[in-house]
Amino acid sequence: MIKKMILCSLFLPGLMYAGQDEEQDILLRIDRYRVPYEQFLIRTQITTYEGNKIKESALFDAYIKGEDKSLIIEKEGKNKNMKILYVDEKMWVQLPGSRRPIRITPIQRLMGQASNGDVAKVGFVSDYSVVSLDTVRLEDQTCYKLLLKAKWTSSTYNKIILFVLKENCQPVKAEFFLISGKHFKTAEYVQFGLFQGKLLLEKMIIYDELRTDRKTVFEYTVIKEKELPVRYYNKNYLIHVQGL
Amino acid sequence: MNIKKIMIVFLFLLPGILWGAKWRFFSLYKNYYTCYRDSWFNPDNRSIKVLGFTNGLHGSLFQHMSLETEVFTLQWKIDILGKLSYENEEWDNNIDIKQFYFQKDLSMNLVLMTGRTILCWGTGYAFNPTDVVAPNKRLNDPDNRERLVRGNDLVKLEYFGETFSLAFCYLTTIDMESNLRSWRSRSALRFYKNIFDVDLSFISCFDKEQSPLWGINFSSVLGERFEFHGEFSTQKGSYHYYHKSVRQEPRLFSENPLSDCRRNDDHFYNRYLAGFQYTLPKNILWITEYYHQDQGYSRREWESVMDQQEFIHSRLTSPFEKSAEINLLWSLNIFSAKGAMRDYLFNYIQIPVNRRLDIRSTCLLNLVDLSYVFIQELNVLIGKHFTFYERNYIFQGKRKTEFGEFFQSFYFEIGIYMK
Numbered sequence: 001m002i003k004k005m006i007l008c009s010l011f012l013p014g015l016m017y018a019g020q021d022e023e024q025d026i027l028l029r030i031d032r033y034r035v036p037y038e039q040f041l042i043r044t045q046i047t048t049y050e051g052n053k054i055k056e057s058a059l060f061d062a063y064i065k066g067e068d069k070s071l072i073i074e075k076e077g078k079n080k081n082m083k084i085l086y087v088d089e090k091m092w093v094q095l096p097g098s099r100r101p102i103r104i105t106p107i108q109r110l111m112g113q114a115s116n117g118d119v120a121k122v123g124f125v126s127d128y129s130v131v132s133l134d135t136v137r138l139e140d141q142t143c144y145k146l147l148l149k150a151k152w153t154s155s156t157y158n159k160i161i162l163f164v165l166k167e168n169c170q171p172v173k174a175e176f177f178l179i180s181g182k183h184f185k186t187a188e189y190v191q192f193g194l195f196q197g198k199l200l201l202e203k204m205i206i207y208d209e210l211r212t213d214r215k216t217v218f219e220y221t222v223i224k225e226k227e228l229p230v231r232y233y234n235k236n237y238l239i240h241v242q243g244l
Numbered sequence: 245m246n247i248k249k250i251m252i253v254f255l256f257l258l259p260g261i262l263w264g265a266k267w268r269f270f271s272l273y274k275n276y277y278t279c280y281r282d283s284w285f286n287p288d289n290r291s292i293k294v295l296g297f298t299n300g301l302h303g304s305l306f307q308h309m310s311l312e313t314e315v316f317t318l319q320w321k322i323d324i325l326g327k328l329s330y331e332n333e334e335w336d337n338n339i340d341i342k343q344f345y346f347q348k349d350l351s352m353n354l355v356l357m358t359g360r361t362i363l364c365w366g367t368g369y370a371f372n373p374t375d376v377v378a379p380n381k382r383l384n385d386p387d388n389r390e391r392l393v394r395g396n397d398l399v400k401l402e403y404f405g406e407t408f409s410l411a412f413c414y415l416t417t418i419d420m421e422s423n424l425r426s427w428r429s430r431s432a433l434r435f436y437k438n439i440f441d442v443d444l445s446f447i448s449c450f451d452k453e454q455s456p457l458w459g460i461n462f463s464s465v466l467g468e469r470f471e472f473h474g475e476f477s478t479q480k481g482s483y484h485y486y487h488k489s490v491r492q493e494p495r496l497f498s499e500n501p502l503s504d505c506r507r508n509d510d511h512f513y514n515r516y517l518a519g520f521q522y523t524l525p526k527n528i529l530w531i532t533e534y535y536h537q538d539q540g541y542s543r544r545e546w547e548s549v550m551d552q553q554e555f556i557h558s559r560l561t562s563p564f565e566k567s568a569e570i571n572l573l574w575s576l577n578i579f580s581a582k583g584a585m586r587d588y589l590f591n592y593i594q595i596p597v598n599r600r601l602d603i604r605s606t607c608l609l610n611l612v613d614l615s616y617v618f619i620q621e622l623n624v625l626i627g628k629h630f631t632f633y634e635r636n637y638i639f640q641g642k643r644k645t646e647f648g649e650f651f652q653s654f655y656f657e658i659g660i661y662m663k
Contacts, residue, residue: 089441098387099363099388100364102471103463103464104465108523230353230406234405235443236436240347240355240357242319
């Protein structure tokens with residue numbers, strides 16, 4: 001009996017590690033719907049609604065490089081030509097006309113219910129680890145329910161409850177929480193489409209938990225492989241960025 | 245001169261059109277009322293009258309045009325400002341090239357920039373002790389929203405690494421020490437790196453007529469809403485212009501009494517700034533900064549300056565009236581955009597009431613004599629492109645204080661801008 005227990009205890013870490021491996025694998029599969037290449041351009045139309053009325057609309061181009069860098073340019077909207085740089089959990093904004101980039105945080109509001117981090121960061125793997133994994137039924141579909149915890153204090157959200165389809169790990173819904181434990185907002189992943197032969201997220205709606213009549217719609221109109229030189233991800237190069 | 249400028253503009257418009265340049269237009273129309281004060285620097289508005297200024301309503305129309313494009317990997321940008329104004333009972337017009345520069349990526353990491361441009365190396369909002377490349381700031385518009393600031397003529401070579409950058413800059417700039425303008429050429433170096441979540445820049449500046457300046461600045465964030473920053477610079481000797489009355493008994497001077505008499509001092513003069521930017525709920529922005537400059541007048545020195553003004557005043561009704569009047573005008577140059585004294589507290593609050601209306605207030609407090617400038621501003625967005633604004637300045641303080649003796653007491657401005 002004792003021998004069996006010793007044998008089991010020897011295998012336990014391995015089994016636990018295998019579990020973590022599976023969870024990590026699910027997270028990677030989820031990210032494939034949002035992170036199709038190592039470096040790419042993602043064009044996002046963000047529209048905020050109050051009731052059924054459009055309140056604000058803007059178009060953003062995000063140049064994503066790996067897990068830790070992105071450059072966002074507002075192409076149309078109130079702050080046209082505004083640039084946001086995200087590098088290694090740090091964020092700067094260069095407002096149009098200003099010659100000085102200023103530090104900001106990912107949670108700060110970009111527009112409507114959209115935070116800076118919602119546009120700058122598209123994947124989960126680099127910022128969150130899986131705390132628990134369950135199988136649940138959600139709107140007549142079998143889903144994985146993942147509880148994600150932020151790896152870094154600078155991550156956009158402290159905790160995320162993410163629902164994905166069990167059959168293909170396609171995201172369905174996410175609930176976002178702040179450090180205070182407050183349920184901040186909820187995202188619904190409503191539409192997927194083909195971009196250069198890859199099935200990717202095409203439309204996402206974020207609902208405000210406090211003001212239920214308010215929602216922000218993200219529509220991804222262009223997702224394509226695109227590489228920018230490394231200087232574009234240097235804070236001091238922001239004032240030089242032209243022609244993108 | 246204007247024809248030359250128009251020719252340059254025309255030359256660059258044509259390829260701009262051909263190569264599909266990006267155009268931006270910004271129009272600003274403002275009316276303003278200035279109320280000058282009877283002070284020791286401006287008794288019975290005498291100094292102001294000699295300079296041709298009048299109490300009353302003035303108006304200016306600014307038309308700003310910006311054009312940028314890329315031709316065969318050479319990027320260039322031009323910002324032109326046309327001004328039509330009615331000031332001090334006279335019409336005036338002017339065209340000024342605020343920015344005009346070329347930029348070329350020499351390699352994947354090396355960028356060359358040449359021409360006239362506005363650079364910013366500091367982290368402070370109101371003052372920048374380390375910013376040796378930036379043009380002088382305007383207190384009412386540190387972000388240059390009105391696009392009235394003229395860039396410096398420079399050549400800049402910058403290497404961009406993944407986590408650092410190294411810049412060399414050679415520039416010609418208008419120096420505004422004690423409000424006396426002088427053209428200066430200098431070279432400057434900056435090394436930037438983000439270390440432990442802090443943006444750090446080491447800056448040095450070399451000028452053949454001055455000792456080297458060394459500086460360091462930083463900025464970082466704490467939590468979700470708090471940004472903090474600081475700057476420190478030091479230089480052997482002071483290049484500030486002081487009124488000779490700080491070392492001599494009051495008298496009428498026969499030549500400009502302002503001089504950089506401490507340029508050969510052996511000790512180091514420091515300037516430093518510490519501040520934060522906090523975003524309160526409902527996107528209320530709050531900026532506070534403390535600024536110190538060793539170069540500024542001490543309380544005792546300021547008292548000497550005021551004794552001098554009293555002396556000049558007593559001579560205005562004597563046979564030396566003309567000489568006294570000229571001395572008054574020279575004394576006006578004591579007031580500087582960089583502050584005349586040593587310690588200041590700057591405070592700025594921006595309250596977005598709703599999507600169309602925001603209220604801003606700025607206060608610069610002289611911590612030595614507790615005099616202050618208060619600027620209140622209101623912006624109303626009309627439609628998609630027009631913004632109506634109202635802004636007023638109040639210069640306040642007891643007699644013989646910096647802002648209490650400033651030659652303006654009140655300034656009111658209303659305007660509309662379109663972009």
